[in-house]
Every structure is written in C-alpha cells, then in structure tokens.
Amino acid sequence: MRKPRIAILGATGVVGREITKITEELGIEYESIKFLSSARSAGSKITFKEQEYTVEEAMPEVFDNVDIVMASAGGSTSKLFAPEIVKRGGLIIDNSSAFRMEEDVPLVIAGVNDEDLRKHKGIIANPNCSTSQLMLVLEPLKKFGIKRLIVSTYQAVSGAGLAAINELKADTIANLEGKPFENKCFKKPISFNVIPQIDVFCENGYTKEEMKVVNETRKILHLDESTKISCTAARVPVFNGHSEAVDIEFENNITPDEVREILNNAYGVKVIDNPENYEYPTTRDASGVDPVFVGRIRKNLAFENGISLWCVADNLRIGAALNTVRICKRVIEMGLF
Ligand SMILES: NC(=O)c1ccc[n+]([C@@H]2O[C@H](COP(=O)([O-])OP(=O)(O)OC[C@H]3O[C@@H](n4cnc5c(N)ncnc54)[C@H](OP(=O)(O)O)[C@@H]3O)[C@@H](O)[C@H]2O)c1
Numbered sequence: 012m013r014k015p016r017i018a019i020l021g022a023t024g025v026v027g028r029e030i031t032k033i034t035e036e037l038g039i040e041y042e043s044i045k046f047l048s049s050a051r052s053a054g055s056k057i058t059f060k061e062q063e064y065t066v067e068e069a070m071p072e073v074f075d076n077v078d079i080v081m082a083s084a085g086g087s088t089s090k091l092f093a094p095e096i097v098k099r100g101g102l103i104i105d106n107s108s109a110f111r112m113e114e115d116v117p118l119v120i121a122g123v124n125d126e127d128l129r130k131h132k133g134i135i136a137n138p139n140c141s142t143s144q145l146m147l148v149l150e151p152l153k154k155f156g157i158k159r160l161i162v163s164t165y166q167a168v169s170g171a172g173l174a175a176i177n178e179l180k181a182d183t184i185a186n187l188e189g190k191p192f193e194n195k196c197f198k199k200p201i202s203f204n205v206i207p208q209i210d211v212f213c214e215n216g217y218t219k220e221e222m223k224v225v226n227e228t229r230k231i232l233h234l235d236e237s238t239k240i241s242c243t244a245a246r247v248p249v250f251n252g253h254s255e256a257v258d259i260e261f262e263n264n265i266t267p268d269e270v271r272e273i274l275n276n277a278y279g280v281k282v283i284d285n286p287e288n289y290e291y292p293t294t295r296d297a298s299g300v301d302p303v304f305v306g307r308i309r310k311n312l313a314f315e316n317g318i319s320l321w322c323v324a325d326n327l328r329i330g331a332a333l334n335t336v337r338i339c340k341r342v343i344e345m346g347l348f
Pocket residue numbers: 020021022023024025026027047048049050051052053069083084085086088106107108138139140169170171172173174326327330331
C-alpha cells in the first residue's frame with residue numbers, strides 16, 4: 012500500500028487542529044505532510060508527532076506532489092483550490108458545504124456509506140456536523156423503513172469556528188459583569204440565550220442548516236422523496252457538543268428494546284440509557300471523545316411505529332475532523348488516491 016503525501020488545509024482553525032490531532036491518533040501513515048492556512052497564519056508553527064512544522068500559505072503550487080488534502084478552510088477557499096488540487100492529480104476531502112450536493116461528489120460518513128467513496132472524481136465531501144452524528148444512528152435502523160424523520164438540534168458554538176467560541180466567552184463575561192457587548196458572529200447575543208437560526212433563511216422558511224440535514228440525510232442514506240424529513244436547528248450557549256432530539260416513524264414495528272440492542276452493537280455509537288438512575292448522554296460526556304451517544308430511547312406517542320431518542324456527539328470530531336480522517340484512512344485502505 013503506497014503511503015500518501017498529505018496536506019491539511021485550514022490547519023490553524025478549530026476543525027483543522029482537530030484533524031491534525033486525529034491524524035496522529037488514527038495512525039495515518041504518510042510519505043510527507045504539510046500544514047496550510049491563509050496569509051494570516053502563514054509562518055506560524057505547528058507541532059505534530061513531536062516535530063515542528065511551519066504553516067505555509069495556501070496557493071495553487073503548494074498542492075504540487077500532494078495526494079490527499081484534508082480541507083477545513085471554508086467554502087470559498089475550497090471552491091478556489093479544489094480544481095487546482097484535482098488538476099494536479101490530488102484528492103480533496105472537504106469539510107465545507109461547497110460540493111456536498113453535487114452529483115459526482117460522494118458525501119460520506121465512514122462506516123455508513125464507504126462504498127460511495129469509489130465514485131469520487133477528486134472531491135469527497137464531509138457532511139454537515141448535525142447530519143453526521145445522526146447518520147451513525149439511523150443507518151443501522153434503516154432496515155425498518157424510515158417513513159418520517161423529525162430532528163431538533165441544539166448546536167454548540169464551536170460549530171461556528173474559533174471566533175464564535177471566543178464570542179461566547181466574552182459575551183458571558185460581559186453579561187455577568189453587566190457590561191455592554193456587541194455580538195458579531197451571531198445575529199443575537201449567545202450568552203444565556205437560545206438562537207433559533209443557524210445560517211441564512213431559505214425561501215421555504217427553513218434555514219440553510221436545517222435544509223442541509225434534510226438533503227444530506229437523503230443523499231447519504233440513499234432515501235427517496237417518500238421519506239419525509241424536517242429539521243429545526245438552534246444554537247445554544249454550549250462550547251462544544253451538539254445535541255439532537257430525534258423522532259422517527261418506521262414502516263415496520265420496532266420496540267425501544269430492539270433499538271437499544273441494535274444501537275448497542277452499532278459502529279461508532281454508544282448507548283447510555285438508564286433514566287431511573289439519571290443516566291443519559293449530555294454534551295459533557297461527548298466532548299473530546301469519538302462515539303455518538305444515544306439515550307432516552309422510547310416509544311414516540313405521536314407516530315404509529317414511532318421511536319424518540321436523544322443523540323449527542325462532539326461536533327468537531329464526528330461532525331467534522333474525525334470523519335474526515337476516517338475517510339482519509341478508508342481512501343488509503345481502499346487504494347482510492
Ligand atoms: N466547526 C465545525 O464544527 C465544523 C463542522 C463541519 C464543517 N465545518 C467547516 O469547516 C470549515 C472550517 O471551520 P472552522 O470552524 O475550523 O473555522 P475557523 O476556526 O475559522 O478556521 C478556518 C481555517 O481556514 C483557514 N483559511 C481561511 N481562509 C483561507 C484562505 N483563503 N486560504 C487558506 N486558508 C484559509 C484559516 O487560516 P487562518 O488561520 O490563516 O485564518 C483557518 O486555518 C468551514 O468550512 C466550516 O463550515 C466546521
């Protein structure tokens with residue numbers, strides 16, 4: 012198996028830092044590795060596997076002799092560099108939403124639809140964070156026939172990048188000290204608040220974030236229009252870890268015990284479900300670790316064959332960096348670069 016020449020684009024950002032960490036954790040073997048950012052952070056230092064690297068400014072030529080680029084530098088940056096990477100024979104695994112819904116771009120959650128990777132033409136997309144954690148939970152339940160899916164998300168500020176994390180900190184301190192604070196990342200103050208808007212509004216009244224969950228879920232799980240999906244996404248003053256309340260109507264009867272057993276044995280999922288002892292997952296359980304946690308599994312009272320559950324995960328890991336590096340690992344194992 013040939014070892015790839017790797018680049019991490021956006022290495023100085025929240026997701027890029029996690030990608031760097033997880034590349035080491037998953038033992039990705041490479042021939043060479045480089046770390047890229049905008050001109051702002053170029054020249055800064057990154058320590059990786061006890062070796063110091065200088066961050067380079069991303070420009071087309073830096074992608075010469077690079078096989079795999081793990082990118083988390085925003086949609087416009089990906090759109091700018093993806094053609095340059097592909098032209099040079101490289102492959103980009105992209106965290107932005109720039110290419111996710113393009114037909115010839117596989118949208119992949121490792122362990123869910125790995126076979127779709129074979130269809131890549133130089134670009135592989137990593138799903139939106141709120142979609143990602145849900146896929147590992149839904150995939151093993153798909154065989155019961157998903158008729159209707161309603162998702163409500165409670166999303167941490169880390170999903171909006173480093174500036175948003177800093178804004179929650181500063182806004183909280185200002186609020187406690189009774190000082191004025193001008194919010195920049197969010198449309199409303201984020202401290203001690205819940206904001207029912209993530210990304211811009213679409214014509215149908217849903218936000219773009221909500222429509223990402225709808226459309227990406229369909230693409231990854233290969234569900235057709237007969238499965239009805241709806242999502243409400245809210246930003247909450249949590250630093251890291253997205254929570255989701257999920258209601259699923261199935262074609263066939265399925266009991267909470269069956270769901271518990273299936274998810275207990277599912278790849279990447281951990282069930283914590285013992286409400287009598289106050290055992291259910293929270294963002295503090297999920298932050299910094301790999302599994303998607305599921306709890307509060309119960310019969311849904313509004314649907315005939317319905318199940319409700321609570322799903323929590325580290326949005327920076329499974330929602331972005333972990334899945335990116337897992338995809339990279341699968342691409343190497345499957346010889347797809
Ligand atoms: N945070 C999440 O949970 C999450 C989840 C899924 C997907 N994503 C996606 O991942 C991407 C990055 O998110 P983030 O939260 O890590 O953002 P971030 O903390 O703001 O980091 C952005 C990174 O991109 C680099 N960058 C910006 N403009 C660039 C340019 N023109 N050329 C090269 N590098 C450039 C930045 O370099 P400088 O240091 O030089 O500014 C930095 O390394 C976004 O597309 C986001 O939608 C994020």
